[in-house]
Amino acid sequence: MRIFVFAPFGVHPPRSAGHIAVHAPLQLYAEHGNQVDLVTVGLRNFERRLPLSFQVEVHPGFREHRLVSPVRLAMQALRRTTRLPPIRLSDDLKRWMARPLVAELAQADVVQIESPWAYAFVREHFDGPICFVSHNVECDLHEPALLAHGGTALVDAARQAEGRAWRESELVLVYHRDEERRMRALYGDPTGECRIQPVGADVDALTPATNTERERARNELELPEGCIALFAGSAHAPNLEAVRFLEGLGPIAQQNGVFLLVAGSVTTAPRDFRGGTTTGPLPSLDACFQAADIALNPMFAGSGMNQKVAQFLSRALPVLSTPFGARGFEVGNEYGVIVANREEYGASLVALAADSERRRTLATNARSYAVAQLSWNHIAKDRLTGFERLLTTKV
Numbered sequence: 001m002r003i004f005v006f007a008p009f010g011v012h013p014p015r016s017a018g019h020i021a022v023h024a025p026l027q028l029y030a031e032h033g034n035q036v037d038l039v040t041v042g043l044r045n046f047e048r049r050l051p052l053s054f055q056v057e058v059h060p061g062f063r064e065h066r067l068v069s070p071v072r073l074a075m076q077a078l079r080r081t082t083r084l085p086p087i088r089l090s091d092d093l094k095r096w097m098a099r100p101l102v103a104e105l106a107q108a109d110v111v112q113i114e115s116p117w118a119y120a121f122v123r124e125h126f127d128g129p130i131c132f133v134s135h136n137v138e139c140d141l142h143e144p145a146l147l148a149h150g151g152t153a154l155v156d157a158a159r160q161a162e163g164r165a166w167r168e169s170e171l172v173l174v175y176h177r178d179e180e181r182r183m184r185a186l187y188g189d190p191t192g193e194c195r196i197q198p199v200g201a202d203v204d205a206l207t208p209a210t211n212t213e214r215e216r217a218r219n220e221l222e223l224p225e226g227c228i229a230l231f232a233g234s235a236h237a238p239n240l241e242a243v244r245f246l247e248g249l250g251p252i253a254q255q256n257g258v259f260l261l262v263a264g265s266v267t268t269a270p271r272d273f274r275g276g277t278t279t280g281p282l283p284s285l286d287a288c289f290q291a292a293d294i295a296l297n298p299m300f301a302g303s304g305m306n307q308k309v310a311q312f313l314s315r316a317l318p319v320l321s322t323p324f325g326a327r328g329f330e331v332g333n334e335y336g337v338i339v340a341n342r343e344e345y346g347a348s349l350v351a352l353a354a355d356s357e358r359r360r361t362l363a364t365n366a367r368s369y370a371v372a373q374l375s376w377n378h379i380a381k382d383r384l385t386g387f388e389r390l391l392t393t394k395v
Contacts, residue, residue, distance in 0.1 A: 006118035028380035030061035089117035116165035176328030201310035208316035209290035217290035230292035238302035250275030299325030318362035336366025
């Protein structure tokens with residue numbers, strides 16, 4: 001198949017969960033023999049390039065076409081609107097996308113859009129099936145920024161664009177049932193098929209730690225004896241809230257032989273707190289994953305789906321999550337995901353830390369769940385099957 005994909009931001013190389021969620025399935029599409037053309041816009045902060053459009057071959061059969069407008073970059077910098085969703089992306093694509101590439105788009109078999117903003121452009125230039133991958137309810141997520149920069153008129157324009165992509169796409173993929181319910185409440189029922197598909201992980205790369213790896217990692221990180229409970233994340237507001245919550249649990253953890261390891265750029269530097277420590281930014285979190293006995297996911301707000309949960313499960317780490325943090329994942333002992341609310345979280349952590357036999361069972365179940373349902377390869381194959389079904393239906 002020839003598959004065109006539109007994303008509102010540069011993707012290669014992937015450096016965050018959002019990039020990985022786009023990049024990983026596309027590379028696997030190509031590895032399964034399909035031609036993938038990814039169209040993205042803008043420059044990323046670390047990219048030291050002239051503000052000109054460019055193309056890169058990510059993998060044999062997988063190209064990223066980056067559309068860059070010097071004028072748009074300058075306007076965003078002056079107006080400080082880089083945090084706004086690109087709700088006018090379809091208009092920008094009309095101006096920036098070269099005619100030969102538009103002609104290639106018309107010859108595609110399927111188009112996948114990674115946000116609703118490119119839908120109008122794609123529908124105008126492509127008469128085949130469109131798959132809308134909904135990473136968030138965008139208008140809910142960005143409503144404060146939209147109101148601040150354009151008032152209710154900008155919110156209405158965004159809702160119109162998102163609603164059209166939701167209602168008219170032949171296939172819509174959402175991460176979890178809550179988002180599907182919210183989209184239906186906002187925009188009505190879609191005319192195409194809507195499916196729940198969780199975010200994935202590279203289960204071949206993210207493997208359980210051996211005893212040797214665990215011992216070496218604990219020595220490297222200078223961790224104490226006992227049960228190590230890991231929270232990992234970036235400097236994102238819901239993650240910062242989670243860290244404050246865990247620091248509040250530190251005394252309980254310390255009294256019961258649990259050590260809290262907070263890893264990643266969610267904190268700016270290493271520091272100790274009662275019952276735990278933070279690492280600050282690290283080049284790799286592998287040692288933290290290898291050292292841990294339990295993964296923690298005390299999330300109370302945010303959007304989309306926690307990709308780190310899929311990564312924890314791939315590493316055979318039992319996950320103790322709040323209900324909000326577990327959205328989109330199967331929960332229960334058979335999946336390695338235990339759910340506890342804010343009030344019960346500390347007691348659940350202590351009980352899990354004290355029961356090594358249960359942790360071993362949960363670890364096995366976590367890995368099995370990840371391999372069977374959360375691998376990017378499984379997700380990519382499932383999507384490709386859906387695309388083939390769309391093409392068969394069209395014929």
